[in-house]
Amino acid sequence: MDLSSAEWHKSTLSQGDGNNCVEVALNLPDIIAVRDSKSPHEPILTFTPSEWSAFISDIRNGRFD
16 A cells, blocks of 8 residues: 555644654545554554544544543
């Protein structure tokens, strides 16, 4: 999978030097990519848009609180 065109974004809520958060790339066709900002060259997780949507919905509904 070619992720070379990924545009990585950190949360605006990121604290300090920004090296303790995840980065998300939403610009890729049919895929959402997620990586650890401290280790950007480590394996990257990928999700379908529907999987990502379900995950975000669960977060907003407090499922992981």
